[in-house]
Amino acid sequence: MKLSVEFSPDLVALLEQEIRAGERAVTAAMKSAGAALKQDWREQITRAGLGHRLPRTIRNRTYPTRGDSINATALVWSNAPEILNAHDRGALIRSKSGFWLAIPTEAAGKGRGGARLSPGEWERRRGMRLRFIYRRDGPSLLVADGRLNTRGLGVASRSKTGRGRATVPIFLLVPQVKLRKRLDLARDAERVARAVPQLIVEKWVEGR
Numbered sequence: 281m282k283l284s285v286e287f288s289p290d291l292v293a294l295l296e297q298e299i300r301a302g303e304r305a306v307t308a309a310m311k312s313a314g315a316a317l318k319q320d321w322r323e324q325i326t327r328a329g330l331g332h333r334l335p336r337t338i339r340n341r342t343y344p345t346r347g348d349s350i351n352a353t354a355l356v357w358s359n360a361p362e363i364l365n366a367h368d369r370g371a372l373i374r375s376k377s378g379f380w381l382a383i384p385t386e387a388a389g390k391g392r393g394g395a396r397l398s399p400g401e402w403e404r405r406r407g408m409r410l411r412f413i414y415r416r417d418g419p420s421l422l423v424a425d426g427r428l429n430t431r432g433l434g435v436a437s438r439s440k441t442g443r444g445r446a447t448v449p450i451f452l453l454v455p456q457v458k459l460r461k462r463l464d465l466a467r468d469a470e471r472v473a474r475a476v477p478q479l480i481v482e483k484w485v486e487g488r
């Protein structure tokens with residue numbers, strides 16, 4: 281006597297279907313988690329008052345970049361990690377040469393794209409020499425003997441009589457700067473990570 285057993289529905293096909301559903305759910309969940317963390321970090325950096333350029337350095341990518349996988353992973357990073365890390369930890373910044381850190385005043389103006397100018401760049405742009413003034417009580421200065429224009433920038437004086445000429449502080453000189461902690465990126469990352477299991481379940485249900 282010969283016996284045969286058939287399963288309806290086909291268990292192998294059913295398992296394969298569930299595996300594919302799981303791959304789609306995990307991949308979709310990681311894409312959503314990565315996008316959410318990128319947005320959270322960008323919003324946190326903006327709220328901290330760190331400008332509009334630094335938030336745009338946050339990027340994210342899901343691996344694999346094509347297809348679905350039960351082992352899908354989301355990577356979120358910054359293209360300016362040193363700057364971000366300094367504000368996240370609260371770093372002590374010193375001059376690389378061991379002398380002074382030059383902090384531009386409003387009178388220094390900005391470089392291309394709103395970048396801060398160094399003393400050397402400022403002299404080349406303005407065609408003026410900076411003069412060092414030592415102060416025992418408070419930051420020392422790099423000043424320009426010129427005038428303030430209508431935009432509050434230090435420029436060369438055109439006066440032949442000396443009228444309107446002024447000694448304009450262009451840079452403050454300090455030995456070091458302590459950045460206070462302004463970010464808590466780990467907090468957002470941990471919150472998004474805790475939400476991933478539930479997110480996978482939701483994506484799995486949506487895909488049925």
